[in-house]
Amino acid sequence: MTGIAPSPEEAMPAVRGTLKAQAPLAPLVWFKAGGAAQWLFEPKDAEDLADFLRLSDPSIPVMALGLGSNLIVRDGGVPGVVVRLGKPxxxxxxxxxxxxxxxxxxxxxxxxxxxxxxxxxxxxxxxxxxxxxxxxxxxxxxxxxxxxxxxxxxxxxxxxxxxxxxxxxxxxxxxxxxxxxxxxxxxxxxxxxxxxxxxxxIQAEMDRIAAAREESQPLRSKTGGSTFKNPAGHKAWALVDEAGCRGLKLGGAQISEKHTNFLLNLGDATSADIEALGEEVRRRVREKSGIELEWEIQRVGEKK
Structure with missing residues (x-):
């Protein structure tokens, strides 16, 4: 977290929710990897959020965090305020x-x-x-x-x-x-x-969708959902497969053998491993097919 730790003199507005400094984000994202938030704010309600943003230094960056399912938090952490919307x-x-x-x-x-x-x-x-x-x-x-x-x-x-x-x-x-x-x-x-x-x-359609996901996706793994957007006229997973990337590993990260548009944390991957593997896949697909894959997973924060 070098360079983005809160300094003692930094004054933050009073909140009715919770505001924590140097809050680990890895437990909150599906990849279970990455650094900390400089500040993690969980507002009590929309008014609490609005007041906080209005009164805080406008130069401080703000990012919203949901379930953390489609997100790589880089190992150096996220500067500014990460807003997590909880039960309210x-x-x-x-x-x-x-x-x-x-x-x-x-x-x-x-x-x-x-x-x-x-x-x-x-x-x-x-x-x-x-x-x-x-x-x-x-x-x-x-x-x-x-x-x-x-x-x-x-x-x-x-x-x-x-x-x-x-x-x-x-x-x-x-x-x-x-x-x-x-x-x-x-x-x-x-x-x-x-x-x-x-x-x-409606339930029958939900069951059909759930069964299709269960059959085709690595649902019980540390993953981030679909990694790359589907290029026009193509399926990202097929391009990845054709480039020979099924099961490809880098450090503690791997391309899923079940669905090649999913990156996996095998247990000890850093976010750098995961992102670098994604970039290697993009390189191989570009060499094989001439198509530039675009990330669908959001990548945030600073590299370590």
């Missing part, structure tokens, strides 16, 4: 026959299960994404032919200035796994709209 932001409320208001910290499993119980179809794909609403909205998360842009009506975000704004779907500039949200904005809630459906049929 994990609520899902039915607004009308086909619409849910979902907290930014609510998981895809909670959202899809709540939708099922309410007879709301079209949100089943969220069952398969190991993340939270805030991440879905920011990255236009999707799977099995559906994306967040298909169900989002609007979202509420807290900007780095502390201003709370509601943004409609067309303000987010969605493309494949990308939005134009400012990097330091924090999504605190979203309004999702589905279609009327029968709970039994």
């Amino acid at each position: 932001f994990a609520k899902v409320e039915q607004m009308d026959a086909v619409t849910l208001r979902c907290g930014g910290g609510a998981s895809g499993i909670l959202v899809s299960s709540t939708a099922r119980d309410a007879g709301i179809g079209g949100l089943e794909f969220l069952r398969s994404i190991p993340g939270t609403v805030g991440g879905f909205v920011r990255m236009n998360g999707g799977a099995y032919g559906r994306e967040t842009c298909d169900i989002l009506v609007e979202c509420e975000v807290v900007l780095r200035s502390g201003e709370r704004v509601t943004l409609p779907l067309d303000a987010l500039g969605y493309t494949y796994r990308h939005s134009t949200l400012p990097e330091d904005a924090v999504v605190v809630s979203a309004l999702f709209r589905g279609v009327s459906g029968e709970p039994a049929a």
